[in-house]
Amino acid sequence: MKKLYLFLFLTLISPLSISVLHAQCSGATTESLTNPGPYTVATLTEADGIRNGPGYAGATIYYPTNASPPYASIAIVPGYVSAPSSVQDWGPFYASHGIVTVIIGTNSLFDQPEARALALLDALETIKQENVRTASPLAGNLNLTKLAVSGWSMGGGGAQRAAVLDNTISAVVALCPYLNNPQLNHQVPLLIFSGQSDPTAPPAQHANIHYNQTPATTNKLLFEVKNGNHSVANTPSGGGGAVGKLALSWLKIFLEKDNCYCPVLATTLLTNAGVASKINQSYECNTILAVEDPKLAVTLYPNPTKNVVHVNVREMAPYQLISSTGQLVLKGIVSGSKNQIDLSRLSANVYYLHVNGQVIKVIKKE
Structure with a gap:
């Protein structure tokens, strides 16, 4: 099934490019x-x-x-x-x-x-x-x-x-x-x-x-x-x-x-949708998520995963894992030496990892 993919190009572009992208999408917010x-x-x-x-x-x-x-x-x-x-x-x-x-x-x-x-x-x-x-x-x-x-x-x-x-x-x-x-x-x-x-x-x-x-x-x-x-x-x-x-x-x-609204839809409107009794989603949205400091860029693997996901961060950072219906299912801290999150007890589904001001879609499979 087609899913929502967030493409993070942060490690491939210069700090100047990041600033330009951030400026281009600065008006795309929930408040707008x-x-x-x-x-x-x-x-x-x-x-x-x-x-x-x-x-x-x-x-x-x-x-x-x-x-x-x-x-x-x-x-x-x-x-x-x-x-x-x-x-x-x-x-x-x-x-x-x-x-x-x-x-x-x-x-x-x-x-x-x-x-x-x-x-x-x-x-x-x-x-x-x-x-x-x-x-x-x-x-x-x-x-x-x-x-x-x-x-x-x-x-x-x-x-x-x-x-x-x-x-x-x-x-x-x-x-x-x-x-x-x-x-x-x-x-x-x-x-x-x-x-x-x-x-x-x-x-x-x-x-x-x-x-x-x-x-x-x-x-x-x-x-x-x-x-x-x-x-x-x-x-x-x-x-x-x-x-x-x-x-x-x-x-x-x-x-x-306007793909600037992809992260607004995926990471705010849907993950914090307390008014929803059901959310089904199957769509692709090419997104560039820009952060102010490239040192905060996050990647993870494997994704999809059956059990453990490894999160690559340069500095210690708190994280939250949110279900597709907006429920907090896991939270903790990741760092360079402690970079594993165990998803083995979670059901197969789509989740959203919030860490360092970024949101990355995680697919847990059977």
């Missing part, structure tokens, strides 16, 4: 994933001249007014018998972080997931046409190779089906998705939110199956919110704000191609 973001937001509707797409009923485009183009874009559709207002908080949130967002209604409140998939693809066509509409403030300012889809409930199932229908989509964010008998053979990076106590789309009948039915070669992440209901991911504030931070970091990485 605020709600709202740093940019002011304006809206466009059909009254302003945007296209009236035949695949949906009504659209609002949220866009940043003072960010630097070209912009990535995402289309969002609501769920069964629900209006755009049910997911509208995502519009200003994403736009305030530089992502153009179109939120649409459906031609029928009773549209099934496949119709919602087609509605999303039609919404992306509206985005494409804004890029060439002379009177649009977005004309020439959109990157049409960076398009994503999202939706809630049946809209989330539709978002996944849209990825099957159009493999040029860059990312999917499925909000408590509802889709029976899912056919999800696609390679589009997929983030699924689910609620542990969802009575409408119980995870065991929907989200978990959707995750498993998506190919193992697809970058994917399932985040189940503890005690969450069916609307726990309708806004970025869901899960105490964890939903918004995770969704934005996923789009930063896979939509905007």
